[in-house]
Amino acid sequence: MQAGDTIMALSSGSLPAGVAVIRLSGPLVRGALDALAGGVPRPRVMSLRHIGQGQRLDQGLVAFFPAPNSFTGEDCAELQVHGSPAGVKAILSELRSLGLRLAEAGEFSRRAFENGKLDLVxxxxxxxxxxxxxxxxxxxxxxxxxxxxxxxxxxxxxxxxxxxxxxxxxxxxxxxxxxxxxxxxxxxxxxxxxxxxxxxxxxxVESGRIVREGIRVALAGAPNAGKSSLINALARSDIAIVSDEAGTTRDVREVPLDIGGQLFILLDLAGLRETESRAEAEGIRRAERAINEADIVLWLRAPDAEDVAQPETRGRLLTIGTKADIGPVKGQDLSVSTETGQGLETLIERLGRLGDGMAGGEPALxxxxxxxxxxxxxxxxxxxxxxxxxxxxxxxxxxxxxxxxxxxxxxxxxxxxxxxxxxxxxxxxx
CATH class of the missing domain: 1.20.120.430 (tRNA modification GTPase MnmE domain 2)
Structure with a gap:
């Protein structure tokens, strides 16, 4: 990253696309617009221009933002052109020939910081x-x-x-x-x-972190308690492998879920039990750590699976009776069935209320x-x-x-x- 360079970048994401936005910042911006766009447009007014030196490469909208009243505090410009991979490549090549270089990650924002346009917060x-x-x-x-x-x-x-x-x-x-x-x-x-x-x-700070990083919800219990089936039902997708064979989940799988505008990270964990398999034992160790660190733990109990002791956790604990379509379990806070859909909306509503309590009303700064x-x-x-x-x-x-x-x-x-x-x-x- 060299101070004084003029930088360029495709700011609008992957190609092809309907529109591509090429961003420029630095002392050579005016000269680049003179050479490539037929002159410098009026500040902050979009102008339709032919793009190219001699040979026309494309046609698009050009905007100029003079220093110091720009995002970076330097002369800046944006070229809104057609999102053709070949077209964008040709335009960037022409700009490179005029002395511009490709920007590094975050370099536009870093220049904004260094020029006093934005502080670190x-x-x-x-x-x-x-x-x-x-x-x-x-x-x-x-x-x-x-x-x-x-x-x-x-x-x-x-x-x-x-x-x-x-x-x-x-x-x-x-x-x-x-x-x-x-x-x-x-x-x-x-x-x-x-x-x-x-x-x-x-x-x-903690409620602010929960909003920014998400509420971590561990789905835990004995093997075959219905963890993977429940996570698939909540995510409305076949994300986790569901099998009658115990020990199929051996790592922590994270599934994001938006409930009422709040991010929840569902954690599909290995079933807790004694095992001689080193791979499964490692999965269980990771599961116990995830349970201990989770903000909410859904402890799953099924009528056809033998329950195990609950590990220590600092988070809120909800006991969920799964497979309600084949029978009840004792001591449950909620009862659900992924086969019939029973209780799933109630569980989502309960998670939403818990999330509101953890994140607070207005998100913390x-x-x-x-x-x-x-x-x-x-x-x-x-x-x-x-x-x-x-x-x-x-x-x-x-x-x-x-x-x-x-x-x-x-x-x-x-x-x-x-x-x-x-x-x-x-x-x-x-």
Whole structure:
């Protein structure tokens, strides 16, 4: 990734397609439009142009976005052409001859960050938005991308600056008569309010993670309890192998399911039992780990399968009686039959209610491990501030560290390693 290069990429996905969007950014954009599109169109106005130098390659719409009012902060352009593999290849080849190069993964977004158009929190929101599969994920990601979390962090940082100003005044002007020795009562209230606000945000990280990553639902029980049949019925697809032979499931199979706009990850697991097969034993070990880490465990019991002991889990536990068409089981919360469909809609509704309780109403803005780490560090620094109020220098340093934790979250400091990891997951052309 070289600063100063002009980059290009197909931003509209795989070809062939009805329309292909070729994106450009950098100092050579104007020259490329002069050579390839007959001149630079009016900013932010789509113009129908012939595309090509001398030889006409295609005809399409051209838009120009001059710096600094563009996505990357550089001169940018978009060519909307026909989605022909041959046509797009020819256009990219012509652009390459004009000095442009293919963009790396996430390079457009990285330039937006480096040019101050987006901060790191907003960039993460953009990445989450690109990967959103459900309505709640879209809402959460868009709010973060739109800067709502950044606005909150900026408010906290402004409060920290006010708190630091009072401390610094006592350090720098302790001999002046107009600087009181004790801090005003409003200072203590500001510190308390700030601690409460950051602690509330920290408490919402788990519900935010659940929206972003999905609720993990482990389907567990003895062999032949009906796990694979139930997962197929819920997913409305023959995803899992169904067999009367015990031990056919030996790995953790993940199946995404959208229930009311919330992502659920259904986990089809090996049946739990004693076995001499090393391969099946490994599948059982993985199943026990998945059960322990799941947000919800559906413990399946069937009238024609011997029950086994339930393993430990930190998640919500629902006991599901399967194969209701051949008989009931004891101690069930719900009864279902994949043969007749009995109880399946009730189970989906129950999962939806549990999901609403876990994810909360409006999706939380904080959902990444980085969010949690930064908020924990800021709270610890504020606690140290309280403990150090007898020493102004230590108190000022603790407040500075609280500010640094929040600045690190939005990418003002120590961002390089996070950037490399984040942008590598972006698609080419974004």
């Amino acid at each position: 907003e960039i993460e929101g953009l990445g989450d938005l690109l990967n959103a599969d459900t309505e709640k994920q879209r809402q959460q990601a868009l709010a973060r991308y739109d800067g709502r979390l950044t606005d909150q962090i900026d408010h906290w940082r402004d409060t920290l600056l006010d708190l630091r100003a009072e401390i610094e005044a006592r350090l720098d002007f302790s001999d002046e008569g107009d600087v009181a020795e004790d801090l005003p009562e409003s200072w203590q209230r500001q510190l308390s309010d700030l601690e409460v606000a950051i602690a509330a945000a920290l408490a919402s 904080v959902s990444h491990t980085r969010d949690r780490d930064a908020l924990v560090a800021a709270l610890e620094a504020l606690a140290e501030t309280r403990a150090a109020l007898g020493d102004w220098e230590l108190a000022a340093e603790s407040l500075r560290r609280a500010s640094a934790a929040l600045e690190r979250l939005i990418g003002r400091i120590d961002a390089e390693g996070v950037l490399d990891r984040l942008f590598s997951s972006f698609c080419i052309g974004k």
